[in-house]
Every structure is written in structure tokens, then in C-alpha cells.
Amino acid sequence: MEYPELAARTRRFTRGAPRAVTVASDGSRVIFLRSPGPEDAADALWVLDVETSTERLIAEPAALLTDDDTGDLPAEERALRERLRLSASGIGSYATDPAARVAAFPLGGRLFRADLVTGDVTEVATAGPVVDPRPDPTGRRIAYVTSGNLHVIHADGTDALLAGEEGDVTWGLAEFIAAEELDRFRGYWWAPDGRSILAARVDESRVPRWHLHDPARPEVAPTSVAYPYAGADNAEVTLHLLDLEGGWVDVHWDRETYPYLVSVHWAEGGPLITVLRRLQQHGLVLSVDPRTGETQVHAELADPRWVEPVLGTPSHLPDGRVLVGGELAHDGYDARCLFADGTLLTPPSLYVRRVVGRMAAGAGAGSPDLLVEASEGEPSEQHLFRVRTAIGAGGAEIRPLTTAPGWHVGAVGGDVLVVGSASLDRAGTHWTIWRVGKQVSVITSYAAKPPYAPRPVLERVADRRLPAAVLYPRNHVTGRRLPVLLDVYGGPGHQEVLATRARWLERQWWADAGFAVVTVDNRGTPGVAPSFEKVVHRRVADVVLTDQVDALSALAGKHPDLDLDRVSIRGWSFGGWLAGLAVLRRPEIFRCGIAGAPVTDWRLYDTAYTERYLGLPSENPDVYAHHSLIEIAAEPVHDARPLLLIHGLVDDNVVAAHTLRLSAALLASGRPHSVIPLTGATHMAAGGVGEQLLRLELDFIRRNL
Template sequence: MDYPELAARTRRFSYGAPRAVTVSPDGARVIFLRSSGPEDPSDALWVYDVAARTERCLADPATLLRDQPDLPAAERALRERLRLSAGGIGSFALDGAGVLAAFPLGGRLFKADLLTGDVTELETSGPVVDPRLDPTGRRIAYVTGGTLRVVDADGTDSLLAGEDGVTWGLAEFIGAEEFHRFRGYWWSPDGRSILTARVDESRVPRWHLQDPSQPDQAPTTIAYPHAGATNAKVTLHVLDLDGGWVDVHWDRETYPYLVAAAWSEQNGPLLAVLRRLQQHGLVIAVDPRTGETQVHAELADPRWVEPVPGTPAHLADGRVLVGGELGHDGYDARCLFADGSLITPPNLYVRRVAGRLDGDLVVEASEGEPSEQHVFRIPVSHSGPRATRLTTEPGWHQAQAAGRTLVIGSQTLEAGGSTYTVIHNGETIGGIPSLAAAPPYAPRPALERVTDRRVPTGVVYPRNHVDGRKLPVLVAIYGGPGHQEVVAARARWQEKQWWADQGFAVVSIDNRGTPGIAPSFDKAIHRRFSDVILGDQVDALQGLAGKHPDLDLNRVGIRGWSFGGWLSALAVLRRPDVYHCAVVGAPVTDWTLYDTAYTERYLGLPADAPDVYAHNSLIELAAEPPVRPDDVRPMLLVHGLVDDNVVAAHTLRLSAALLGAGRPHSMIPLTGATHMAAGGLAEKLLRIELDFIRRSLPLSG
């Protein structure tokens, strides 16, 4: 079986691989999700016993449900925000001791005892979304129909909060999509109250998604806060189970974005909030008795603030952990601070706080090489910033830690898939096996840093390539904030190797704006997306040709999805002298049609910067007639018709502008597809894209 078919059947070799790996607070158990094999899309709940060094399946969807009912709409939306296409159990939550787990399955509520293995279904008043045990394990809260409810140990199901026209306990679209805050409520440590978000979308513009292939179905109406429009109103409230209610007070008009929230055992809730343009934010502590708040730290950057996932949080000694940037005295670093004191060395680019290990912090960070991510142990003493690197093999390493147990998930260029190693008291005691399929071949990318900006790049050749033979170039690209293509993990190059084996030198370039190097590299794109990003792409491609003489720059195609789709179209429209054809997947073509938090963070408000929006718009660029007929480059546009993130209007308007300017192009509408193009659609498109690129590139240099 060839790569496209095998990748579609195995969800790119991820079915059967562990995910959502979590360590219980005492470090005694590792809980995770995994399906039964390489073609099983339905994840089950598993537990690994650290003392016994054994694993067992606790909850298998095939035995819990005879059929899989449709997911609640809110659960489907949450999975879309999480980019989760696996079936079965999508998520779980633990109690404070890590001995009980709650999870939804097909809209129904289940509780699992991790010690005995007993799994019980609990009656609820409606389809369940995001159930969470209170820390004491006595109750489970859940959301249904936009209301927040609580199930007691005796089975009593009570309404905690609910009203028409608003939702309680759910993250709003912006919170989930752009700030990766996927939850909307937090239990108090004693299990007697809940800090919950109330979301009012009444003033958010309504958009209507319609799949023309289903004319008998009514359009789906969504609240979509596009750039310059009104956002959802998000407020916080502490609700006692006995009916008490406290409003949380902060300057919502100045700081409307709730970026993160946490409620630790030692202290009250901590919040991170940002101004609309995200150049200033606050870390604030909440008094749950009164709702009054106190500022613990300020976050500021003239471009935008980039919080570190896993912060803010309370340390055991009461200090507040905050992620931020060190941009003075010659430093250009992304660091962690405790009550304002630096606790991570400035040579680390901190990406995430991954847990606590016997009192110390465990963080994921890069150290000089952006294609690699390593795991570090950070002491939280007052003796100054120090770090001990816990991973040595070149690659991409992630971690989860609690108690004295550390789980490290590793991907490298030397091995396929991910390996999960369980470490207890500093000793490797076992691992969590992957049941995923092995890819059919091993890609060997050449990773390079090019130009005076040391832009990360990678090149993959056909496996049968002979030096001296010129190859057409295919640029496989994303290029946008928050994502890297040039990563030292084999899985990231698997599909690119298939493309290379079709006769291309496949190139990926991480221009300025992508993470992993330094804040100045991340934020050079502020207010000037297209110039910086495309300029880096062109310069890096030419720099690579100097190191790789077999790259034929007279035959260059480019393909990308989402931000990469925008960049692909931008490349052939603005630089037809460099790029000769483009596959343009789900692109943002008009930034006024994309969401508030993402777009305004980088481009400002449309009313304040109309020229910036116009300069970065594909619609205006496509509407300009080409200077010369030879400057028209073939484009293949692809878009899911029920995409609620980058709506299909982006591509339809681009097509209309191209047609109006006399620019020929092709288009594939994906009926029933969202932004993920899940279900094997992306893999099934590969051969169509290949045929288009082969037909569109010049026959020779």
C-alpha cells in the first residue's frame, strides 16, 4: 500500500499511539488515551501503575457503548479547536488524588476508579461536555446546553448556573482557538465552589455556514468575532454549591481577554488577562470570598505579549510563576519569573511548563537549536536561574511530571513515531508502548540555517537521488506564528519524503515569525506580515540553492494550508519570478474576515490600520491585472465548505478576484469538511495535487 492510502487509514500513523498522557498528582499512576491498533480510530482510557510497572485498559468505548451516538455540538466544536480527529474517548479529568477519572463518551458521562478498574455511567440531564471531578472526588461538574450542572455522589443532578442566550462553563471561540484555553470552569481545592466563565455572545456578529451539497439542510449559524468586530463578553464568577454567588472584579473594558486561569491548593485563583491589542496584560490574584483582585505582575511588549503555557501558577512557597521575555541588557530570551525574579537561564527559549518533579519545575524549551525541544528541570530556590537538561538525544521531547514521576515523550529523526519513557525517582522503570503502524520508509532531511538571519530550513531528496541531477523544488510551507515545519522529528517529514520520491527536492523554511529562536525573531512580523515572511522565504530558498546545487530554482512550486495557504498564494501573486505554481489550502485571503485576537495581535485594528490590512490582503493583490501575461501562475484552491475557523468565503472571494483579473485557476470545494479536512481527505488530495504541480511546473530549467 502506498503512502497516501496508508496515511489515510492510520491517520498519518497516529492511531494506536498514546496521547493525553497525564501523571497523577502523587506520581503513582500514568493515565493516557490510546486506541487498540494502527487502524482503530477509537481511543480508550488506560492506566500505567508505576509501582507494578504494568498497564491496563480501564475503559474501552467498544464495550461501554454498543453504538456511538452523535457528539453534542459543543463537543464537536471543542474537538475542532483542539484539532482532535480521533474518536472514542476524547478527554478525561482526574480528581485531586488522581484515583478517579471522569470522561464523556457520545455525550454520556462515565466515572472510572483507577485503583479498582470499576467504570460506571452516571445519569445526566442532557448531553455532557467537559466533565470534571472536584478535587475531593465527591462530585462531577459538566456542561450541557450551555448550562453548568453538578452530579453529587448520590446521583443528584443539580443546576449550578444557566440562563437563556449565554453559556456557562465553556471557553468562548477566541479563548479556545487563539489562547488555547479550552476550559471555562475551575473547581476550588475543597470542592465546595467553582470559578466559572459566563460568556455572552449576543453582540458578536452572526455568520451562516452552508454546505451547498446538502440543500435540504438549514445553514448553521455561528457567532464569529471577525477583526474589528465585537468580541464575546466574558465574565467570571465564584459559585458556591449552596447557592452563593460572587462576581470577580477586574477592569474588563481595558483587559477583555481572559487568557488563562488556575486555582491551586495553597492559594486562590490566578488569572492572566490582556488588552485587546495584547501589548499589555496583568496577572491577578482573586479573593474567592469577595471577588476582589490584586495585581501580581504586569506583562508588556510594544508588539504583543506572548504568555508561556502553564503560567501563571503559584509555587509551593506562595510566589507567583509568570512567563515572559527578557529584553534588556543585551538579552533576547523567553523565560520564567517567580515574583519578578528570573528562574530560567536566558539561553533557554521556554515553551511550556510541563509539571512539578519533587518540588522542582519541569519545562520544555529550546537551547540554541530551534528544530529541537528538550526537557529541563528548574529548581525554584532563590539561588538564581539554573537548569538541568534531562534529554540528550537530538529531537523533539515533551514531558509530564508530578510527584516523583516523569514521563518523557520523544520523537527523533532516527526513529519513527513517539516513545514514552516513565522515570521514577530518577530511574527509568518502563515505557508506554505505541501500537501505531510503522511508516513505510525513513525520511532523511538535511537541516540547515541559512542567510545572515540564520533561518531554519530543511531539504528532503528522493531516496534514489543521484548527486548532480537537477530537481524541481516543492516548498512545503506554513510560515505563520506558533508553528514550525523544520523540526527534528521523523514524523514531520514522512509526507514530504513521499513528495520527494515523486521527483522533487522538498524544502521547508521557518521564516521570522515562527517560534523557537528568540522573541525578536518571533515578533519581527508585527504589522508587516507579507514583506518579512515572503522576503525570508525567498532569501532562504536562494541561500539553500547555494548549499544544495541540485535545487532547480527555475522550477519551484509551493503548497500550504491555512496560514500556509495564504503564504502560497502570496508567493505566486507577488513573486511569480520565483514561484511557478501553488496549491492554496484553506487560506486567509482577507484579514478583515479572520478572528479578532489573532489578526489584531499582528496587524492592529482594521479601522486604525486599513493600509496594513490592504497590503496583506490576497483579494486586493489578486484583483490587480498581471503586469505581463507570463506573470500569471497556476493556482489550485482547496477549501472545506463547513470550515468555521477560516470560512469558505475566503477562497470564494479569492476565486472571484482572480477571475475578475483574468487569472486562470482551479478550485476543489470539500463538501462536509472543516478546517482539519479530517477523515483522510487531506491524504486523498495528494495525488490530485501532484498531478496539478507536475502539469504546472516548467518541463525543464
Template sequence: MTVDDHFLALSAATGRFSYGAPRAFSFSADGERLLLLRSAGPRDAHDRLWQLDLTTGQEHLLADPAQLLPGRTGDPADLPPAERRLRERTRLFARGIGSFAATPDGHTAVFALDGRLFRARREGVEPIPAAGPVFDPRPNADGSAIAYVCADALHLTGREQPLSPADGARWGVAEFAAAEELGRHRGHWWAPDGRAVLAARVDESALPLRHFADPAHPDRPAESFAYPQAGGPNADVQLWVLGLDGMGAPPAEGWGRVRLDWDAESYPYVCAADWDESGEILLTVADRLQQRVLLLGADPATGKTVELSRTEDACWVDDLPGTPARLPGGALLTSADTPDGAARALALDGRLLTPADVQVRRVVGRLGGRLLIEATDGDPADQQVLAVDPADGSLERLTAGPGLHCALAAGESLLLISTTPDGTSRRVLRAGRAVELADLSEPLPYPVRPRLARLTELGLPSAVVFPRDHRAGERLPVLLDVYGGPGFQAVVNEPRRWQLRQWWADQGFAVVTVDNRGTPFVSPAFSKAVFRGFSQVTLDDQVAGLLALGEREPDLDLGRVAVRGWSYGGYLAAMAVLRRPDLFHAASAGAGPTDFRTYDTAYTERYLGLPQEHPEVYQADCLLPDAPSLSRPLLLIHGLADDNVHPSHTLRLSAALHAAGRPHSVLPLPGISHLTPEGSNELMVAAELAFLRSALGL
């Protein structure tokens, strides 16, 4: 049996079928213009900036990287380190314009390209002089001034000196914990009137350093960055109002700089911040274990804060994007679980707003006088868009049918993105008129029809993908393609998710995917079953799901089971062969956090608590003591430039296996990060296939 090289080559060349698809949508406040990024076609990795005029339905190209920087390849090495890390945090491997920020009217957008600053309008795009390599530029309301980060300082166009003081801290950026785990990727915000900038001050001096050297290039210096390790110190994050005078001239020294005052010792995490239209600052902060989340209002003139809302949970408060928030009129919107833990709900001034059969996933914004939400009101594999009347809680479904339906709204315009088993559509609705957005991405090669099922008394979501030429009665080896960790749902009615699994199936496997307890969008109780312990729950559920599927699907040969996974899935894959060799006969484990005592604070402590207080939990979830029990073939894979799950996780497990005399294989990936960009994933899965075939005797 040979490897299907055509699919892997096509996947690599098309950015896993994402190049050419529109993304990064941004409406003008009135909903008359939509800005977006899209490359020129399915094999073009370089995103361009476009504007869609919804009054005419016409698209206009605002900025083309090939014209702005001719001959530049967009190599990640040309990016400032902060930009490279932002793309890693946001899982972006496209080149060209990675992100942009626009004025409220949508007429002006600014962006960085290979560290250079540009401003784009309909009449043209212009380079803007800057102090050095630029990161995260953002315009004021009329586009006349741009704030940006350069060399860890906050700058303003037209000024020679930084806006932030030179005090050894990093200004205007999001620290690792916020960007990787809390969903906040920015660190500075303009006041609506342009007279001040709210800026984060990040002091990482107490954090240990993580070092990365490329063994393939020993002549290059190692790179280091501060990493918040479980149980250790976090970055000290402050928020400051930096006042401006007139057209952006600096205020007198010591004047116009105000620090926001809250109990940062008790609530060290800044989850979100922004200016209210009235000029007040709203910020969301959380305690270290994320069991209490506060929405605070801050006076920018004095820095004084007042508590507006409080959300508490005995396990942890799950992030619900769009909450907490203050609605027009002053009502407070927060997340809340229904009393039986069956549904994630919205609460308005403490009153439950959504019913127990609706799992709210995100508050998109407002459409007219109603709240626009993304939610599940049936099978957790599907997501719908609903409008909620905050007055009485009445719901209107704006989408229908299986799939992943998403939305964005502004003014009278509504963008609906419906990714269904039959394809993807993106359309903008305005005043009864629909405008379809051009999608230039490569058509998906496989019409995949996974067999979805809910398993065991727990209702575990599951899927099986068979080879396209499979005949009933032909028993197949099983490949458990797993993630299993908090925050990510694998069993989703979204066709791009199943393309690689169909490829694996066509190599001769029945590919099984199970979402165990701990994964999102089934119920809060389902997600929080991993509180104070990952390993037992996730492995038990994967085993139970696989055995239940074996009873439902007689063509699954449970005498030949392999497992593969990446990140938490890599942890689970390695654990499967270490702890359950009776069922799992071979594993490919990629970039797994093998010892959570050396993983980051915000993620790990949310679920496991502090290692000083719960050492037995961390010991139970650590794979290193299991090394002597390995009796099955195990392939360990890790990118040597991984700044999320450091390669030491895999290397320490390998060392423990060596010390125990347990043969295993290691595939190091020089220069590759956690994201595995630019074809590296396709090369890796070909190596996995060869290993697993050999291990199972295929």
C-alpha cells in the same frame, strides 16, 4: 510517473501514523498513577482509557468505547456541537474517548462518549444520568459529583436544575477566541474543597454569525455560530463563583453567586483561571492587543481581585505555557525576554532566571524543588527538557541528542517523551525505575533524513528532502512546502513531520521547508519581526531562503518551483504566485485567510493591530487586490465546513480572480473542516500532485 497510493492509503488508515500511540497523559498528584488514552492498534481510531500503576508497572484498561456503546461508530455527527468544536480547536481527529478529567488521586476519571456521561474506576465503569448531551465533564476532588455542560448551561450530577442561571449566556465553556487562539479550552473549575465551582459566563450576543451549509446535502439546515471578527466585538466573558451547599444542593436564589471583579473593559481576554490550593482563585487576563498580561488573585467570597504580576511588551506578550504563576512560598514566575531580544527567559519576582542561550518554550511544572521546563539550548529544530533551580538558576539537562523531548511530572514521577530522528520513546521514571509505555502505532514507513541548515544572515531554519533514489547531479523541480505563520515551527527534528514530505520528494521533487521570521523558537526578535505586517517579511524570507538553498544545493532547479501550504501556508502559497511569479511557477493554496479583516480578533489583532487604527496594514496583507496580477497556475482548496478560516476567504479570492479574467482552479471539500480528518488530506494531496505536475509540465 504514478502516484504512490500505498503510502497515502496507509497514512489515511492509521490516522497519519498516530492511532495506537498513547496521548492525553495525566498523573495523580502523588505520581503513583498515570492515566492516558490509546486505541487498540494502528488502524483503530477509537481511543480507550488506561491507567498505569507505577508501583507495579502494570496497565489496566478502564474504559473501552466498543463495550460501552456497542455498534456506535463514533461519527462526529453524533457528538454535541460543543464537543465537535473542541476537537476542532485541539486538532483531534481520533474517535472514541476524546478527553477525560480525573480526581487528584487518579482513582476516578470521567468522560463523555457521544454525548453520554461515564465515570470510570479500577473496579469498573458506569453510566451517569445527565440532563442531555454532555460536554466537558469534570469531577470534584473525591469523584462524588460531576459538573458538566449541557445546552450551554452548567449542570451538576444529582440535580434536576442547572447550576447556572438561565440568562441567555453560555455557561461553563471557552469562547472561540480562548479555545482557538489563547490556549484555554475549558470554562469551569471545581474548588479544592468541592463547595463551589468557578464558571465562565460567555455572552456572544454582540458577535456576528457565521453560517455553514453543506451544498452536498441541501436538505439539511445550515449551522451557525458566533465569530469574533477583527475590529469587531469580542465575547463578553465573566467569571462567577457558584457556591454549593453540602452535597451539591443549590444555594438559595441570589446567595452564593459571586462575580470576579477586574477591569474587563481594559483586559477582556481570560487566558487562564484556576483555584490555588489555599482556596484563592488565580486568573490571567490580557488587554485586547495582548501587550499587557496580568496575573490576578481573587477572593472567591467577595470577587475582589488584586494584581500579582504584570508582563508588558511593545509588540505583544507571547504566551509561555506555565506562566505567569505563583510558586510555593509566594514567588511569582513570569516570562521575560533578555534585554537584547535574543532569548525567551523566565523571571522570578522580576529577576531573570534563565540564561540568554536558552529559549524557554514551556514550564512543565515542578520536580522536587526544581522547575521543569522544555527549552531549546542549541539548534531550534531540537527541544530539550531541563530542570531549573529557582534559588540560583542552575540548569540540569534531563534529555540529550537531536529531537523533540517533552515531559510531564508529579510527585516523584517523571514522564519523558522523546521523539527523535531514530524513533519515539515514552518512559516514566520513578524512584530510579523506568517503565516504558506501550506504543501500538504503525511504524513510520520512511527513515527521513532532511538536510537541515540555517540560511542568510538571519539564520533562517531550513530543510531539504530529496527522493530516496536521488543521485547527485540530477536536477529536480522544487516544491516549497510552507507554513510560515506565527505560532508554528515547521523545521523540527521530529520524524512524523517529514513522512508526507518524503512522499512528495519521491514523486520527483526536492522538497524545501523554510521557517521565516515570525515563526517561533529562534528568538523573540525573530518572532516579532512581523509586528504590524505579515506579507512582506514572510514572503521576503521565503524568497531569500530558497535562493540561498539554490546556491548550497546545486540539484535544486529554481526554474521549476511550486509551492503548497495550508492555513497561513495557503495564504503564503497564493501570495507567492501573485507577487513573485518570477520565482514561483505554480501554487496549491489550502484554506488561506486571504483577507485578515475577516479573520478572528485574538490572532489577527495581536500582530496587525486594530483594522480601524491600521487600515494600511490590513490592505497591504490582503490578497484580493493582487488578483489581476495572477500569471501562474493556482489551485485554491477549502473545506466548506471550516469554522476557523471560513470558506468565504477562498471564495472571495476566486471571485476577484474571475472578475479580473484570471484563470485558476478551485477544489471545494464538502463537509470538511480546517482539520481535514479521516483520509481527506490524503485524497487532497493526490489532487495537488496531479495539478502541480501538470502546471510544471512534469
């Protein structure tokens, strides 16, 4: 069986692999999701007992849903999975109390409660289809959202409506912008004592309504969605402290100036929130008084381009200081660091990506340390670091916990550390469990093994030291010139050049079809330094395309088998826009391109993402025109190159209008192109997921090179 079939049947070799790992606060249990086999899409809930290293199946979807129950998902759950890019079926997510004694999860819109100690699972009656259920920190109550209303189920089983309204208002859910662009997927947070909830109220009445319809199903009415396109009104988001006894306190901050609610954290020390201005060049870290709702500024975040908060911050340290992630951009520094009440905790050499949580204090330390995911010098790798937080520790003090090349993620609870490691030397992610520096167990993976082990050449090229990679056919003979496939993404917030095998499996299939596959992380992508990312501000198109072209030239100097007279380009989403831009702007280099779900007119994309990089369309019309593929397509044709456009017809992120309008502009100017509409597909119909689609793409490139 060839790669396309295997990839389709195994969801790119992820089915059967552990994911969504949680560690109990005392380190006794590790909770995770995993399907029972390499071709089974339905994830089940599992627990691993750290003391005995035994795994127990807690909840299996097939045993909980009857044959006549299709397990249809509520619309809000489908939307959340789309924002999370979650394609697994079965149990998509779960939540536990800190001690991980109780878990709550939705399945087919129904609510289930699992006792993770005894293994008992019970269905809990609810007022309607369930979204995002979460136990309170004591494990006695469960909150959930149904039809945009926030409910709480008490220990005696009574179901109480905590907050809800009619119309375009929801309680307890993240709005589109928060989930799609701000990495906030939740809309409510329990108090540490379980007696109240901090909840977001989202009013979408001012947001423009767009209508999505799959023409292949004319019997189905269009779906209306609130879509805040660039320059349009956003949802109005407010925060409220809701007492389970009926009390209500509004949280006060200058929402007109700071409309974006980016993060909320509530543990001991009280609630902390981060809010941003609309153009995201200034933000505030605020503490909330849970008695009055009044806020106090703990830190300011500022950047003339845009602010990039660190995931996992802000939070309170045990000594009362507030941990904030930010950038160090003075005295010659160019770094993403952690600060405690303004004091630097991490050295400038560390590019901090996420604060995972607290670790048990090391020997002689009175305060817990932090577990941090970060890169140090090599953007294609991520490692785990222990960061000291104790006052008087003598400045920034860190200790690497992973050293093997690759991409490492972590979860922590008590004195137990769970490490997920992916590398070029091993298929998939290998999960190991450590206690006090000693490996005590592993989490079993049932994922299928890929049919080959790709060996990309990772390097830094051009004077800007752009991360890049070249992948040859496995039977390549040096001296044989090869056509080039530039397989790209290139957008902010995402890297492609990673030292993990999974990133190169599909690209090896392309290489084996007779190409030298090239991938470049241009400026604007993370992992190198803040200045590397933010140079694209207001000039994304020029910087990104220039870097891709310069990297191609530099790689050809090192790899003489790259034939730059035969270059194609392929990408999805931002990468689809980049592929279209390359073919339209630089036809002398790019002979053909495949643009999957491309953003062709940035005025049709959402507010938070687009305005962050291009500003407001009313203030920067020339910038928007310069970045529009539709505007470029209307220019006189000198050397037109063919484009293949692919788009899911029910994509609610990059709507199909992008591709349809570009096709109309290409047709009007006589430019050659083809369109593949994907009926019933959303934005997650990522380029090449379907085995037949991959072959159609390959045929297109072969014909045009």
C-alpha cells in the same frame, strides 16, 4: 500499499499511539488514551501501574456504547474537538482528580465515571448531552456542561444546576477566541477543596452571526455561529465564584480595558488569572480573593508589539511567590524566561515554551522543582529541564533531563516523570517512565511503522539564520537537477522544521515523486527568540515572503541540485495564504501554488489573531489591503501563475468565503486557477489528508512545472 493509503488508514501513523498522558500526584499511576490498533480510530482509556509496569484497559468505547447508539457528539463537543484539532474518535478527552483515583469522560454525549484503582466504570445520569466533565479535587463530585449550562453531580447522585441562562449566554465553556487563539480550552475551574467553582460566563449576543452551509446537503439548514471577525465585537467574558451551596461572587477587574481572559489557575494559594488588552500589548497577572472577588495585580506584561504568555503560568510556588512567564528584553537579552515575583528563575539561554508542573524536590532542596519544556540554541529541538525554585539557590539553576536530539514532552507526578520523545531516528513518539532518575517502564504503542525513514537535511540559512530543511528523493543521484516544492506554513505560533520523523513522512512521498522538498521557518515563527518572532508586527507579508525567497536562494547555493527555475509552493491555512501570496507577488520565482483553506482577506478572520499582528482594520486599512490576496488578485496581470485552491465548505475557522471571494477576483482579472471544494469538511481537512487529494495536488504541480 503506498504512503497516501497508509497515511489515510492510520491517521498518519498515530492510531494506536499513546496520547493525553497524566500522572497521579503520588506517582503511582500513569493514565493515557490509546486506540487498540494501528487502524482503529476509537481511543480507549488506559492505566499503567508504575510499581508493576502493568497496563490495564479501563474503558473501551465499543463496550460502553450499544449497537443502536451512534454516539453522536453534542455541538459543543464537536466545536471543542475542532479547536483542539482532535480527529480521534472514541474517548476524545478525560479529566481526573489530582490523585488520579477517579476519571470522568464524555462518550457520545453521555457521562462516564471510572474508578482508576479498581477499574470499575459506571455511566452517570445527566440532564443532557455532556461536554467537559471534571471531577472535583476530592473525587466526590463531577461538574459538566450541557446546552451551555453548568451542572454538578454530588456524591449521592443528585444533579444540581449551578449556573445557566437562556439565549446567547453559556456557562463553563471557553469562547471561540479563547480556544482558537489564546490556548484556553476550559471555562470552569474547581476550588482545591471541591466546595466551589470559578466559572466563566460568556455572552455572545453582540458577536456577529455567520451562517455556514454545505451546498452538497441542500436538505440541511445552515448553521449559525458567532464569529468575531477583525474589528467586530467579541464575546463578553466574566468570571464568577459559585459556591455549591448557592453563593455567588463576581470577580472584578477592568474588563473594558482588559477584555481577554487568557488563563486561569486555581490551586493552593488562591486563583490567579491573566488578562490582556484587545491589541494584546499589555496584560496583567491578577490574584483573586475567593471571598470577595476583588483582584490584586501581581505582575504586568508589556510589549510594544504583543505579549506572548508562557503556557503553564501563572501559578503559585509553594513559598507563596507567583511564577510568571515572560520576556527578558533589556541589557542585550532576547529571551523567554520564568520569573518568581520578578526574580529570574531561568537563564537567558533557555527559550521557555511550557511549564509542565512540579517535580519532587531534589536532594537537599526543601521546595519542589519545576519541570519545563524549552529549547536551548536549536529551535528544531525541545528538551525537558528541571528548574530550581528554592530561595537562595544561587540564581538561575537548571538541569537538562533529556539530551538526545529530538522533540521531548513531559508529564510529572510525585517522583515519577513520563517522557515522550520523538526524533529523526525513530518512528512516532516513544513514552518512557522514570522514577528518581531511573527508567522503570515504557508505554506500549500499537501504531503502525511508516514504510520509510526520511532523512531531511536540517540547517540554518541566510544572514538571519532561518531554520530550513531540504529533503531529496531516496534514489537521488547527486548532479541531477530537481524541481523544488516549497512546503510551508510560516505563521506565528507554529514550526515546521522539527527534528522529528513524523514531520517529514508526507514530504518524503513528495520528494520521491521527483522533487527537492524545501521547508523554511521564517521570522515570525517561535523557537529562536522573541525578536525573531515579533519583527512581523504590522508587516507580516513582507517579512515572511522575503525570508522564504532569501532562504530558497541560500539553500540553492548549498544544494546545487535545486532548480530554482522550477519552483512550486504548497501550504494550508496560514500556509495557504503564504502560497497564494508567493504566486501573486513573486510569479518570477513561483511557477504554481496550492493554497489550502487560505485566509484571503484578513478582515474576515478572527479578532484576537488578526489584530495581534495587523492591528484594528479601522486604524490600519492600508495594512489590511497590503495583506489581502483579493486586493492583489485585482491588480493588473503581468505574469500570471496558476493556483489550485482547496477549501472545506463547513470550515468554521477560515470560512469558505475566503476561497470563493479569491476565486471570483482571480476570474475577474483573468488569472488561471482551479478550485476543489471539500464537501462536509472543516478546517481539519488539512492539505493532503485524503489519499486522492494528495494525488490531485501532485498532478497539478507536475502539469504546471
